[in-house]
Amino acid sequence: MSYQFNDKDPIYIQIKKRLEDQIVNQELTENDQIPSTTEMVNFYQVNHITVSKGVNLLVDEGIIYKKRGIGMFVAEGAREKLLEKRRGDFIDRYIVPMLKEADKLDIDTEELKEMIKAAKESDIDSS
Structure with missing residues (x-):
């Protein structure tokens, strides 16, 4: 099995984002072991260095940590860190524009609130 990557971001960034999504969606929780680099290489069918680069970014950010000889695990508070970062990105990317x-x-502001509320309700109704 392989995973479909987009052409927009480098593959290592997409792997990083996929792991982040799994943490945010609570598919991986604090102290859960993440798949090994070898498992990800086989799943994504990419180079070991590509996977390592994406994983190491998460280590550098304190989202995951390594236990030598055992594997990599989700750090305590990782989900909260990611949510905080994504909320800031959301403001910059969507709210400000x-x-x-x-x-x-x-x-x-009031009219904008009403427009958002109506759009959210119509989205819920169409789901």
């Missing part, structure tokens, strides 16, 4: 566009369109 939305607010700028709302200002251009003379949409005030």
